[in-house]
Amino acid sequence: MLPTLSPGRRDAWVLALCQGLYTAAISIDLTLTGLTGYQLAPDKALATLPFALITVAGAVVTLSAAFLLQRLGRRLGFALGALAGACGGAVSVWAVMHANFWVFCLGTAAVGVFQAFAGYYRLAAADAVGAAEKGRAVSRVLAGGVVAAVLGPLLAAWSKDLFPQALFAGAYLMVCLLGLLSLALLLGLYRDHQTAAAAGPQAIEPPRSFAEVARQPIFAASVANNVIGSAVMMLVMTAAPLAAVGHHHSIDDGAGIIQWHMVGMYAPSLIAGTLIQRVGLGPMLFAGMALNAACVAVAMASTDLVAFYLALFCLGVGWNFMFVGGTTLLAQSYRPSERAKVQGLAELLRYGITAAASLVAGPLLERYGWAGLNAAVLPLLALAAAMTLWWVAAQRREAAVLEQA
Incomplete structure (x- = not known):
């Protein structure tokens, strides 16, 4: 059961769970994307392009993500990022099954969008509490990656052979499912509380x-x-x-x-x-x-x-x-x-x-x-x-x- 000592702390715990799901998903992608790119690339010189697109797409989107989170609210904004991750996983499954390199690039770029939005989880937790609690809120969110950092590569190894006719497709299905689970948590439990103590006298x-x-x-x-x-x-x-x-x-x-x-x-x-x-x-x-x-x-x-x-x-x-x-x-x-x-x-x-x-x-x-x-x-x-x-x-x-x- 999630701690409910305060709305801000509750939100931090939800974001910690989402951080864990995101870390597991990105660990799978980072573990296998280089190998998948080599398997699908029409020219082996392009093999690392899908891997690079995760970071490139994240960098391109990160500034826009900040303004979108402000305009839509963090709950819907973070949900949009998780949905992008789920879609990226699904597109990657299709691409691997159909041996389509360029569609696979599209899938990894969508995972990069997920990465850009997830990068703001820790800042959202810090903004929801007063100055004395900010460090603890940030560390609480990042702690969500403790198990996922180890679990992600293990999950990749377990799921890569789920579809014998398409090596690695099962792992990208896990990326899709982790994104959907994150989406459900954000829409169901996250409320983006902003207390007066968190805002402080600078609010106006x-x-x-x-x-x-x-x-x-x-x-x-x-x-x-x-x-x-x-x-x-x-x-x-x-x-x-x-x-x-x-x-x-x-x-x-x-x-x-x-x-x-x-x-x-x-x-x-x-x-x-x-x-x-x-x-x-x-x-x-x-x-x-x-x-x-x-x-x-x-x-x-x-x-x-x-x-x-x-x-x-x-x-x-x-x-x-x-x-x-x-x-x-x-x-x-x-x-x-x-x-x-x-x-x-x-x-x-x-x-x-x-x-x-x-x-x-x-x-x-x-x-x-x-x-x-x-x-x-x-x-x-x-x-x-x-x-x-x-x-x-x-x-x-x-x-x-x-x-x-």
Whole structure:
């Protein structure tokens, strides 16, 4: 039974369930789409196009999704995103059964639309509660991916042979069903409550220009942690299986490393919100950066299998701390009248830079090796630390002014 302590918390639990369903669905797509594309492509050079379209479609739609969520309301907007995911799964089933590569591309692009809308689940949960509860609301939603991150690939392996005459079609049927289940939860249980405590005194203030919002230290720190944390994670994660195989570990070892990494990405969400309330947002963010730095140190020190597992686990936990903390800062950086604009542009920036990181991972690994690629992460972490220190200093100045008043 869903907790009903408050409408905002209830909504957060519904979104956590939807996050789990989305994570399971996208895990299936990410696990099998490269293989399916290779199987269907008329030219094998196009084999990775369906996989790329998931990210590209998400990036293209993410800004429009923010304004659509504002116009339609989050309940209907999120339902529309889940419906796109279900349709994407269904189209992919048809495409695989009929061996149609271009229709399959259409299906994976629709799943990318689902991804764009689901990216706002955590922000919706943060907007529904007061400032003190935002970190816990964000971590609660991301915790929905803990089981799904492991279950998705297992579900893909179990369902890919459901239709013997069409390999992988059964897995995409699972994507369709997970999207439909998410749709039912959103329409049946989600209400998008916005309490007075969540809105705060800024609710009646007019919107500022994006440039004015972006000049705030809190916004700079939020973007630094969300964008840099995600880019670092994608860069190292994308290269890790290739590096593991290149250092004489098996393909199954590479898959196991990523699965362990995904546990690190989502499991800390069970306690991240509580940690923010107990130790503070600043220490949480710096702990995330330190864990990313630990990943670099371990990766540069050894290429043993244990080192790969430890490095990628540290990377996952570090991303979680930076992402939960960065999202909490982002949710505090805008007025309600600015929500769609600021959230949309911040997510577009994160999508674009993360996609670029995934594209350069292979060339960087090929040219500089596993140690060199990890070393390239350190300047990015230093930039994130500088932006976060700027926000911490501004926060302390504001506290000093309040004490003197």
